[in-house]
Amino acid sequence: MPLSPQSHAIPRHRKPIRHAIGMACLALATQASAQATAEATERLPQVTVTGNPLGNNDGVQAVQALQGDALVWRSESTLGETLSSTPGVSSSYFGPNASRPIIRGMDGDRIKILNNSLTSQDLSALSNDHSVPLDSLAVERIEVLRGPSAIMYGGSAVGGVVNLIDNRIPSQPITALSGRSDVGWASGNQETRGAAMLELGNGQYAVHADAFGRHSLDQAVPDTLACEKTGSPSSAKAICNSNNSANGYALGGSVFWDKGYLGLSGNTYRSSYGAVAEDNVRIDMKNDRYALESEIRQPVAMVDSLHFQWGNTDYTHTEFDEGAAGTVFAQKGNDIRLSAKHQAFDTALGRVQGSLGWQGENTQFVADGPEAFMPATQTRLSALYLFEEWRQPWGNVSMGLRSESVTVEGDAFTKGAINRDAAATSNRFSPLSSALGLLVKLSPEWSVKGHLAQTQRAPKDYELRADGVHVATAAYEEGSTNLGTEKSRQVDLGVNWAKGPHKLSLNYFVTRFDNYIGLNANGEVVNEDDEVDVVNCGVSAPENGCFTKYTFSASRAEFKGYELETWLRLTGNQGLLQDGGDAVWDLALRADAVRATNLDTTQALPRIPPVRLGATLARLSGPWRMALGVDHANAPRLGPDQRATSAYRLWNAHVSYRQKINANQALWYVRVDNLTDQLAYPATSVLTSTALDAVSGRPKAPLPGTSLKLGVQVDF
DSSP: OOOOOOTTSOOOOSHHHHHHHHHHHHHHHHHHHHHHOOSOOOOOOOOOOSSOTTSOSSOSSEEEEEEHHHHHHHOOSSHHHHHTTSTTEEEOOSSTTOOOEEETTBOGGGEEEEETTEEOOOSTTTOTTSOOSOOGGGOSEEEEEESGGGGGGOGGGSSEEEEEEOOSSOOSOOOSOEEEEEEEEETTTTEEEEEEEEEEEOSSEEEEEEEEEEEEOOOEEEEEEEEOOTTOOEEEEEOTTOOEEEEEEEEEEEEEETTEEEEEEEEEEEEEEEOTTSTTEEEEEEEEEEEEEEEEESOSTTEEEEEEEEEEEEEEEEEEETTEEEEEEEEEEEEEEEEEEEEEEEETTEEEEEEEEEEEEEEEEEEESTTOOSOOEEEEEEEEEEEEEEEETTEEEEEEEEEEEEEEEEOOEEETTTTEEEOOEEEEEOOEEEEEEEEEEOSSSEEEEEEEEEEEEOOOHHHHHOEEEEGGGTEEEEOOTTOOOEEEEEEEEEEEEEETTEEEEEEEEEEEEEEEEEEEEEEEEEETTSOBOTTTOSSOOGGGTEEEEEEEEEEEEEEEEEEEEEEEEEESOOSOOOSSSSOEEEEEEEEEEEEEEETTTOOBOTTOOOOEEEEEEEEEETTEEEEEEEEEEOOOOOOTTOOOOOOEEEEEEEEEEEEEETTEEEEEEEEEESTTOOOOOOTTOGGGGSOBOTTTSSBSOOOOOOEEEEEEEEEO
């Protein structure tokens, strides 16, 4: 039924409507411009670049790419939720405006988030309420990578790599005007969204420009929740303080010559959203980023190409409590990559091709305000990496090596009424990681693959120097400068089958840590000054100024599980589907599971995704696509201090129609999420195990209720 505005939502106004109308006009304008363009637009092939650094399409690494229509259908306001239905990937879900991908049960800094293969350098891993300053509306493709080539991106990529690719620096010549516009609306949070992209070139020069905007009210849910905003306490079927406004724009360009290109881009991202753990707190975030990229082909003998990238990030977010500026978190950083791909040559093991590279990072972090729970820090990284691949008719062998030098320096830190002082510190680490992979083609349809990896990760600054109340997790967190390099070993086995439209992918993995760095309760309940207050802190009660104390400490741990994905053509054309022709029915099945255990205590690690099963039945007929899907999550295996959640089942459906307009196309789509309005709580969210809602007595942020989403994307 229609959703009525809630008393505690941000007031309805015309700004979102103006944005939607404006973007719709832009969509029509670009469509008309395209119709008037006589020269056909050249389309570049879509290639998975992160997982195939050598340009091969059949590597050992497990790669999943979300692009094209699939990206349109699954796009959400956060990166974690956009990828959450991908086998092996779940979401940290801190309400509808902040979530990070969790891969194979690992989150935070064990997942490397990249933008065009450069480190994002935001603070989303520091706290679950910090969003990733990248929006799926502004990207062309999202890649998820696990395997030997992940070594190129660091020991912190032990869980995997997520790369968002946007072509803001064109790497191939553009010879005509092309573009894309996208507008949409959603009922569950009254979201209006829009994006536009234009590219223009003459073969020697190319320019890229894009912009996007999102505006939403509080997220509707199938439960009555409290809203304790000062001056207007209320209750409604919505997550209090979950509204959001975000926008961004970018401009980039490249110049091309016979053997290479040079490009530069700049982009900005702004958002203002409610911190759903605190009804009166909003976060205003800004992220400005500049990037430079160049490639020179065959610069010297034996070198196939030389590739250079530089990125500069200036990230700040301010937390406002009842409109007054409070704590400010800021980070500035630079990331430089230089890699050389050598020419292929023959050996006794087969034809060899590889890449040698260097990466340097320098980040400066500072927090200022009452909720600054760690001192200012500076982190410097220098790394050498090597990736080689031997190719044979029967398959290939891949090898990756990476050696790092990491220095983390922390300032002196004074915090709390007891004037507790912590001296400045400097920690240095020398992680060394390696991986070996094998792919064997058993037949034209079947292949098996496996890889072994030994990965080392330097502790992050907050794992070393945190010392204070972390409001987002309702805990007192304490780091340890005695932490050593985190070490792990991984075995990954997989089988793939493809025959016409039929596909099957099955992966099994085991990752064992010698010293897994986790946030573990030490049995104390303290006040904000780290004092054990027996009188007032008999139980953990954040509303009384008392918090359970957690310490970053190391233990032995094991992660093991599987990922299954298959696509079957049930009826109709058994070849590759082309436009037109008879209707076909396809069935997609997916499943994943991960079991993570603290081997020192034999307890489950907290907030690990439960067993998940999913299926989608789709009918494709000419320009029409209709699909009905279901995703089931079991009750989780509980870790320490984790609240039990029930199993849940979410149904979804979508219909799309692709319209051809001369040489251009429009994709019209309708999607309904959570068809049955199921009340569900994600086991991976810290909110599920922290503060309870005053009205329902249940966690504050369930998954969204039923939502109708409408949109159109125009390409020309």
